[in-house]
Amino acid sequence: MHTLTADDYVVVNRQGQPKTAAACREAWRDALERAKLGDKDYVVKDVREKALTDAKRVGYDIEAVQVAGAHADRCTTVEHVKQARSAGCGDASKVAGRLILGIV
Numbered sequence: 001m002h003t004l005t006a007d008d009y010v011v012v013n014r015q016g017q018p019k020t021a022a023a024c025r026e027a028w029r030d031a032l033e034r035a036k037l038g039d040k041d042y043v044v045k046d047v048r049e050k051a052l053t054d055a056k057r058v059g060y061d062i063e064a065v066q067v068a069g070a071h072a073d074r075c076t077t078v079e080h081v082k083q084a085r086s087a088g089c090g091d092a093s094k095v096a097g098r099l100i101l102g103i104v
Contacts (some may be wrong), residue, residue, distance in 0.1 A: 027069045049080045 009018040019027075024044075032038045036046075049071075055065050066077040 052077065052080050 008082070011019045011024055013023075025096055027032045028044055029038070030041060032040065052065050052069050055068060056062065060068075062074065062077060065081060067075055069077050069080060071080070
């Protein structure tokens with residue numbers, strides 16, 4: 001069995017210990033306040049969706065974006081990519097209309 005180390009975590013404190021979920025939520029709220037977005041309902045997942053959208057916008061094909069997003073289903077990727085209007089995967093326009101960090 002693998003013993004977890006600091007290298008196994010994405011978010012750690014200065015001592016290399018994993019941050020708690022509460023600490024991550026507090027850091028996110030603080031970041032929103034510093035960005036003057038504290039009145040918005042943004043969540044960390046919105047940043048991930050924005051990254052996928054930006055990747056598609058700059059020319060990555062949907063299959064590459066699907067791999068980057070770790071989506072098993074192409075339609076899930078299309079739903080997350082805000083600019084995908086019609087790809088045969090249902091109503092992507094509902095998702096495309098949501099504001100993500102102030103960008104449609």
